[in-house]
Structure formats: C-alpha cells, structure tokens
Amino acid sequence: LLTSYSWGETLNIAVASNFKATLEKIAQGFQQSSEHQLRIASASTGMLYSQITHGAHFDLFFAADQKSPELLEKKGLTLPGSRFSYAEGHIVLLFKSGQLNNTPKLEDIRKMLVAHSGKLAIANPNVAPYGLAAKQFLQQLDLWQDLQSQLVRGSNINQAYQYIASGSLNLAVVATTQIIIRPIKNLQSWPIPPAMHAPIIQQAVQLKNSKSRQAAKAFLNYLNSAAGQQIIRSDGYGIPHKPVRSTTI
Amino acid sequence: MSESDITALWLTLKLATVTSVILLLISTPLAWWLANTRHRVKPLLEAIVSLPLILPPTVLGFYLLIAFTPAGAIGSTWQTLIGSQLAFSFSALVIGSVIYSLPFVVQPIQSAFEQLPSSLLEAAATLGSSPLDRFFSVILPLSQRSFITAFSLGFAHTIGEFGVVLMIGGNIPGETQVLSIALYDHVETLQYGQAHQLAAGLLAFSLILLMFLYSTNRSAKQRPQLRWK
C-alpha cells in the first residue's frame, strides 16, 4: 500500500459544470487503470477562472469556452503549449412533442417558432458560449428580434435546461449532451445543424504551477485515447478536428 | 453604468420596495401570532419560517419554479385567478423574494412584540382603545426600531439575492433582470472593470439608503448609563 501511495499523485481538476458528468465518467475509466487519485471541482467557467487567477491550486482546467483558457495563457499561468480543444458542443431545440413529425424540416421548425406564443429558454448569449450559439441560430432564421420579448436567459446552459425540465416552459435551446444524460418526457428534440452557428469549442489547459505532472500526463493520454474519445462522443459532444497533442513535455 | 444597468437598477428598487412592503404586511400578523401564542405548534412554525434559508438560493429557486409552473400548485391557482403565467414574471420574483427573506423580517418584529410591555396595552385598553387602535397608537410606535431593522434587512437581502431571482425570473431585461444578475454577469464574463463600477455604485447607494433608515430611528434611549469600571 505504501508503495502504491508513494507512486500515485493527486490530480486536481477544475471543470465547467456542463462537462462535469462526462469528465466523471472518463475519470472512472482512468482510475480503474491508474494509481493516481483525482479530485474534481466544478463551477461556472467564470468562477473557476477567477479562482485560478487568485491562486487556486488546480492541475488541469476544462473550460466551457475558448476565451478563458486563452486569457490564462496570455497571463502566463499555463504550461506553454498545453491548451487544446477537448470537445465541441452541439445544441438541440427542444419542443413539445406531437407538433411536428419525427424529422421536421427547417421550414417547419421556423414556422413553429413563429407560431410559438410562450417563452423560449436559452443560455445568456452574453455569458455562455451555448447561448451565443443559440442566438446565432435564431439570427440565421431571422427570428432573433421577433423573439426578444419571449426569451428567458439562464446564466448558463444548465439553467436553460432547468427551465424546461421544471415544466415552466416548453421550448428551449439546450446542449445535446444534456438530453442524452437526462432526457425529458413529452419533448421532442431537433438537432440544430452545426453550420447554423459558430462552433462551440471547449478548451482545456494545464496550469503552470501544476505539481502532479505525471498524473496529468497520464490522464490526458487516457482522455485522448479511443476509450476517452468514445465517452465524450457518446455524451453528445463532437471531437474537434485537430486536437492539439496532449502535452508537450 | 450602461442603459441596461439603469433599467436593472430601477427594477431592483421596485422589487426590493414591493417585497419589503409585502413582507411587513405578512410578517406583522404572523409575528404577532407567534409572539402571543402558547400553542404547541409554535416552535414548528418558527422553524418553518427559517427553512428557506437552509436551501441554496438557486436550489430553492428551482423548487419554486416547479411550484410556479402552470402545472404546479401555486402556478395553476395563479393562472386561474390572474390569467397570465406566473413563472418568469415580476410577480414571481416578488413571491420568491418574499419567501426567501421572510425569516429576517418576521424575527425582529416577533421579538419586538414579545418584549412589548403588556402593562401599556392594558392601560390603553382601559382608556377605551380598541385592538386596532392599540396597534397603531401603542404597539407600532414602541416597536418602531424593530420595524426599521426588519425593513432594512428585508430590503437589503432582496437587493443582494440573486439565486432565487435568477431561477424564477429568467433574466428578462426590463422585467426580471435585476441588478444582482447584471453584476453576476459582469463577473462571469470577466468584465471586472464594469463589475467593480456597478458594485461600488450599488454599495454606495445602499449605504446611503440604510444610513438614512437607521438615522430616522430614535437615537439610543436617553437612559442613565452605568459606568463600567
């Protein structure tokens, strides 16, 4: 026991709440084959960013956006070259089932949105990348202005999901991963074509003051392995085209 | 401050004012009953009043949201009576804030009522003063200080609260986007400069308001002070 203890390291991972469930699955798989310990802390990307810039000791940071890892990199808080895109978010439109056929066309969707008189939940485009994507989708349909008064904005994509999950409204743009992890009854989903919005790239970095470099390397290797990629994909994320190589050391 | 911040400021003031006034109206009879009852159920009720504090605001907000949906207990009644949806409306914010801040308003008033000398109420009654008259002519002036405390705590807590409000309001500009959400957004999007400005403004404004409230209050009783050494 002593040997394994001296051998293993504890890896502190900060993860944006929307990716936490997926990351935990990966962690489970990783720990089965590794002596390293993982400690996963989740919060909103903005909060984690604040914590990191104010001295929180994390080894890896899985953000829900591209911006915060970039900023950290600029500030020189990351291991040079460690930033990479680990997942691409997809969004779906959720609506009450029975309104449209099983494979509706875009025109049907647009008509339905025009006819909709209730609220529509999205993540706050000013705050959340998923919200921005939803906004771009609605702009593409030229409905963004018309729907203004009907928009309910969650501070993140999870809150947008909670709005519709609570039954308070029956139209929302949420992340694909959410309806995979936790489907909602009586709702039909329509995957929004990735072409209708800028890609939602979620990036990760390794932090400069990370002490558990062995473990970080091992974990990132597992994440980028076929098994890891499989988990990410099955939870509804895409794998970005050119994943940056895990580490440079 | 941006224009949307100003809209949010007005909305916040409106929410805090309406909420505090409603809180006073609800809490006064409730506190009176709690202060005077000897019913066995009293500790239970006192505990229930404090319960909203126990849940994290967003979680409380989530449950309130479920109750406020047209299918929920409160939401369906509301829809029948008022005809519009409760969730994501200003009314929902008010209800949520009232529930969340209730303990801070009930408690000071209740303890003022409990410490009210019944001898003065008896004197008023023998002078022909009816219960309602007594309330306004004796109870209220003697509990003035605690009402001010209750109002300020309720007001301040409503301004700062954001979890509940965010959840049940849905951050709709001009309707449910209050200042605390705007401030939160600034922090979330790493716009620290704007956040600092807004926070400083909010604090300064609140400080002045609270100071005004507290100084309308009678100064410390002109009672003889014992020397402490």
Add this chain to the structure above:
Amino acid sequence: MSESDITALWLTLKLATVTSVILLLISTPLAWWLANTRHRVKPLLEAIVSLPLILPPTVLGFYLLIAFTPAGAIGSTWQTLIGSQLAFSFSALVIGSVIYSLPFVVQPIQSAFEQLPSSLLEAAATLGSSPLDRFFSVILPLSQRSFITAFSLGFAHTIGEFGVVLMIGGNIPGETQVLSIALYDHVETLQYGQAHQLAAGLLAFSLILLMFLYSTNRSAKQRPQLRWK
C-alpha cells in the same frame, strides 16, 4: 446519500457551528456597543453591518477572494501569521460566512440589548454585581430568546449560503465542499434525483434542529392576555 454527500454534511455542520459560535462572539460586543452608543457614527456602522447583504453572494465572494489571495490585504497577513494560504481553505469559508451572516446575528442581539430595562442593570449594580457579572447574570438570561434567534438565523444562513463559499472555498471535497455546494452540483449536473433526496434530507434535518432550538426557548410569557373583541 453518497459518501461524498456525508463528508459534505459533516463539513457543513462544522462550518455552520464554527461560524455561528464566532458570530455570537463577535456580535455580542458589537451589538452592545451599537445599542448603547450615542455616537454620530452609529447609523453608518449599522448600515455597514448590513452591507454584505447588498452584494450577490458570488460577487461578495469574488471580492473576498481578491482580499484573501496571498497578494490581498487579509491573505498576506494570514500567510505571514499562519504560514499557509487562506483562500480555498476551511478558514476562508469561516471568515466569508461570518461576514455574510453578520447582520442577521448582530441585529436581533442589538435590539434585545436596546430593549433591556436599564432599571434591572442598576439594581444589579447596587447589589455589587460587576459589569461582567451583570452580563452573565442579568443581560444574558433576559436576552436569551434573541440569542437563540440570532444563532438559528446565523446557523441556517450558513448552511444555505453557497455563492460566497463556492467562490472562496472552491468546491474541494472534504475540505471546502459543503452540502449546499454538493446540492448545487447535483442540480447543475442534472442529477435531480440525488438533488431531491439531499434537499429533503437537509430540510428535515434542519427542521428538527431548529425546532429543538426554538422549543428550548422559554414559552410565550405567562402574561395576562387582553381579549381582542
């Protein structure tokens, strides 16, 4: 309840207890001073005590975090004295919770002190009772009810608080992940079933605790009750 939830429960109880006790220790002299001073600065101080309420918890947490970093005012002092980092430690949670819940503890105690009949303190003094003795033998028993209120509000508020705690504590299991964060986490990660369970458990536990607190309290004064009709 999962194992990590149980860890979180213990941590929460520890945090709430430590915080409430520290709050009582700080608030009692502060409330005494506020209740007795006629200094012009009093309304300002009262307003300042209420200020933590005005900022949304996460925003307050953000500013506390800045102060707690090794570069910040409090953080650097702490590092010099204690030798370890303040931010993201249990101590940071305690300090944050104390600041955040201060108004709810100071106010009831202050108003109890203000309503304390000075005549009884005078009587005690002429019987040879020193100030400290008076505090324990007269003031404390007569303000018992308000101390209980103050303690319960502080305790409950610390349990439910999560914005401040999440920001300055950082959701570290076993060290700073308290129950409210765990609950928030469950909701955020869409584990609603677990969230419901945890919320129900938390509510039931708190209800029992609060009821116990409130019923140790003396029952409503055995004073003659005026008939109201």
Add this chain to the structure above:
Amino acid sequence: MGIRANIHLKLNNNFLLDIDTQLPEGKIIALYGDSGSGKTTLLRCLAGLSQADGDISADGIEWQNSQGFFLASHKRDIGFVFQDGRLFPHLSIEGNLRYAEKRAKRVSPINKQQLIKQLDLGALMNTPVLELSAGQQQRVAIARTLLSAPRWLFMDEPLSNLDYQSKNLILAFLENLQQKTKLNILYISHDMEEVSRIADHILLIEQGRIVDQGALIDISSRLDLKLAHQEGAAAVVEVIKQSYDSDYHITKVSLGENHSLQLSQALPDGAHRLRIPARDVSIAITAPQQSSILNTLPAIIDAIEHSDGARVLLRLKLGDQYILARLTHKSLDQLQLCVGQQVYAQIKSVALLSEPL
C-alpha cells in the same frame, strides 16, 4: 344599580379570588385589605384585564357572564389608575393626556386646564415621560384617566407616592368631582386616613374574599372588625351645619338632637360627614372646664373591648350615632368606667375635618 359581581379566579395554589357582591351606585367605595389580599386582582377582573369565571354587570349592562360572554376592557365604561403609572413612554405628558381625551367615553365633565392646575402639571406638559419623578408620574396617570371620562373609575393606590399636600389637593378634587358627577369610584388604599376621608362605602378584603362591606359610617365603629382596632381607627358620623363663627372660623354642627360640635373649618350648609379618630377622643366623668378642648359631649358607653396590652377601645353612643375612643387600661380603671355609664367625650376640635356627604 351599581356593579353586581359573582366571580372566582384561581391564580395559584395559595390564592383564590372568590367574590359575590353588589356595590352601590354613585359612591366612592374603598377597597381595604392587607398586602396580597386580592384588591388589585379584584379590580383587574372588574376591568376585564383578568378573566375570572362568573358574572359581572354594571348599572344593568352585562360585562361578562358565565355563558361565555365577555365584554373587552376597551368596551367597558371604565378608567383605571394603576399601582404603577403606565404612562406611554413614546408620548409627552401632553401626548398622554391627549391620548385619553381623544378616546374619551363622553364629553368630559372636567375642565382640562383646571385639572392640570390642580394636579400641578403645568410646568411638566412637554417633559418626556421617562424624566418624571414617581409622584409626578402618578399625578399624570390620574389626570389621564380622569380625562377619559369613565363612569366607573378604578384607582389602585393612586396617591401612594405623593406628599401630604398633593394628596390633600387631589383628594379634594376627587371628592368634588364625584359629588358633581355622581361618578362611581373604586379606590384601593392602605392609608386608613385616606380611606375614611374619601370613601362612602368600604369593602374589607381578606385572602380573596370580602369579609364585610357597608357604609363607612357603620363599618367604622364596628368593634368586631379589624378596622376599629388599627392604629389610625376613626369613627365616621353625620352632622348638620348650624352656624359659623367668622371671627374664629369655627363652624357649629349638630350631631343628632342633643349634641353639637365645633369644627375649625368653614362649611357649606347642609349635611356633612365627620371623621373622629379614636385616639383624639378622651373621657371625663364630669364636664371639664378651662381646656383647649372645645367639644365635650355627653355620651353613653356602648361597649368596651381590649385592644392590646395597655389599651382599650370604647364605643360611645351619641344620640343614635357611635364614635370610638381609645384609652389606656389604667384610665379605664381609674375612672371606673363600665358599659351603660354616662360620661363626657372630649374631642379635640382641631382634629375634626369634614367630608362632603
């Protein structure tokens, strides 16, 4: 018709209030009894402040009955001067008085300015209540209650903290007011002088029960009651004014047919009540001469009772009225006094003070 009360209230294991009484109307009624005998409790029950079981009605109006009807305090036509002042601390003196005026039960028969003058409150009107001395508080409390113009005025030791002179002024004011308005006053006092000066009727209370009650004139000379044996014991008699000597300010009054007394006081025409303290009456076998004692009346010894070690109490019959005299045993023996004997009662005229009847 007065107050009719049949009530009981168990306050604790040692004390039960158990009252069944009919109080006369338009009188000043004194409640007299030891500390803890239940005087305050009785007034509180009548006022509706404590809830006793049983019936109370006043002037035919039901205040409560045993079927559960209970008229709240503020609907009873009462005023209450409490043993402690109970002034409203958030109001000035003026504010306290105005509080009562606004809620007055009828147009007040009292001139407010005169009341303020009589109670010497003029200089205090804007003083905060908390700055008043105990006596000042008591006077304000009396004024406040009077201004609410009740039909039934309950007063619980209203003058206990006042000096002799203030007491006198207030008693005179009350007597006057009561005479003019036929107000009903229930008055608790421990001071027998105060009681026998102001009261028409007296209620003796012991351990929650009324042990006796009646006109002061009857009760005051009854040797079987504790009252007559107390230090300040005095008999009360009725007299009619005859003449006034303006040189000496001496009034001559007749007591029954054959007796007349001289009082050091001017009096209006008509019937009056005199209080004759037992200690002020001495006995002579022969009519004395050349003494400063102006009043020497033939009387018949009606009863002789031991009072304490050295002293005896005599009840003397003057016409159809009675007075008391307290002597030493030694005098009794020296003068060889016995029941039925004809003697001279010497009464120091200076001690006589009349009350309006």
Add this chain to the structure above:
Amino acid sequence: MGIRANIHLKLNNNFLLDIDTQLPEGKIIALYGDSGSGKTTLLRCLAGLSQADGDISADGIEWQNSQGFFLASHKRDIGFVFQDGRLFPHLSIEGNLRYAEKRAKRVSPINKQQLIKQLDLGALMNTPVLELSAGQQQRVAIARTLLSAPRWLFMDEPLSNLDYQSKNLILAFLENLQQKTKLNILYISHDMEEVSRIADHILLIEQGRIVDQGALIDISSRLDLKLAHQEGAAAVVEVIKQSYDSDYHITKVSLGENHSLQLSQALPDGAHRLRIPARDVSIAITAPQQSSILNTLPAIIDAIEHSDGARVLLRLKLGDQYILARLTHKSLDQLQLCVGQQVYAQIKSVALLSEPL
C-alpha cells in the same frame, strides 16, 4: 465620618440638584420633601447611578471627585431599595435573594430565615416574580437589599405600598437592625409618621436644595419650618424610663427633671425617644381632674403661630425640651393664652409610642 457630598447636576431646564452637605454616621437619615423635589435624584447620585459633578466621600473613602475619579456603583458599599421593586423577572423570589447573598459585601449580620419570616415571605419563596402583588414585591426588594449587607442603605419610599401592619413590622426590624449594626440608612418617605418614627436625622429638600437638616428632635419642633405646620406634625422628645406598672402595662418615663409621662407600652431601661403629635396635645389653664388623659404636664408657652384659618400652633417648653400643640383660634382666645404663660399640656397617653434612641 459619614457621607460628605458636594455635588450638582442639571437634569433639565427646570431642575438643578445642588447639594453641599455632611451626613452623620451610623444614623437613620430621612429625606423629606415634596414630589419632584429631587430626593430620588440625590440618592441616585450618591449611589453612582446618576453622574453628578463634584465630590462624594463616605467614611473617608472617596466615591467620586471633581478631578474625574468616579467609583462605579458596584464598588460602592451601598444597597438600594428602589421606588419600583426592580426584581429580576428571570429568577424566583428565592433566586432574587440568593443573587444578593452571593454578592454580599460582607458576612451578613442578618439571619436569612428570620428575615424571611419577618417580611412574611415564607409562602412566596418559589413564586415567579411576575405573580407578586405590589406589596409583596416591595417586601422582597427590601429583603434582597438587606441580604447584600451594605454599609450604606438607601431606601426610596420602601413601604409606600404596604398596609399598616406590615409597615410596622418592617420599621421595627429596620430600627433593630440599625441599632445592632450601626448601619447607615438614608430613607425617603412622604409619611411624616413613618419619618418621625424611624429617623434620627432629617434632611429637608426643596427644589433640589437642602433647605435644612439636623437631628429630628431639633427640626421637629422648629416653627419656622414647613414640617411643624403639616397635618401630621409631631415633636420628638427624649425620655428616660423610670418604672413599669405591669397591671396596666403602663411605663412611667421622665422628661427633663420635673416632668414625667405615662406610656401605654412596655419599654426597656434607658433612654428613649417619644413622638408627640401636635394634634394630641391640648391645653388647660388649671390641672384637670377625672379625665382619661393620664398625662398632664406643666409647661410654658414658648411661641404661638398661626397655622391656617381656624388653627394655631403652640410651641411648649417642658424643662429644656419642646413639644407642639395645635389648637383652634377660639380656644386660644377663650383661654386667653399668650407667650410666656404657664399652662398644663394634656397628652393622650395612648398616642405615645416610643422609638429606641
């Protein structure tokens, strides 16, 4: 050495306390004055409850001085019986008494059980304070203060709500205690009878100032002071016991060389103090016979003063002491009394009660 105080305190625009006095040691000192004259305020300043400017020292120990030194109340060797009871509502009676005992300034000279019995508190020991009658509260407050065993005992109308009998018992207890322990008592009362019964020394207060002070014996017979003109006025004299008649329970005492009096009371040997109310003294030109008045003493009229309309006040010299007599103007003229005249003072023996000297 007693208390030495030179203090002033402006409470409001109408009232200034301005005291410069030296109080004797080991005495019962009465504070006497109208309502609002500043009695309570003076005691509060002495007790350190109100902060006056100036110096106070007691038995040579400084309590405060004008250089800013101020000894807090709890460090002064005092006890205070307040005008209102001020019992601790969170404690039972027993608890209130124990509170004082625990903090007693010295080993108490009082037997607690006896005190409880004397004040008739036995049955009340476990009663909650809020359930006591006003008089019961006052008695508990007295007991509590006595058990804290102070050297200086301040009492603010401690007996105002008590019946005659309780009053008597407590006064006797206090006198006794004071005699045994040489306790200093400052005693406020409006009741002149109480004052002249218990006090050795008297302080007359008017509008915040001491208008006169001195031994009760001197002050009580001074015609220039308001005291002698009040209704209950009485002179106090010193007497020495001579003999006791056990048949009649009559004690013979001498007043100066040539005068003796008979009291309806047993007395121990030695010197005593007698209170002779002015209203109990009548005047005769010749020695009267066959009267129940046992005491007839030759006296010389020292002064005659008008009291009010009908009455005059006489100061009579008996040996080297003085007593007062109140007569009507009419008697004065009828008997043609004038200053310097030799007359007979008749004193009803029943009225005489002695106090320990």
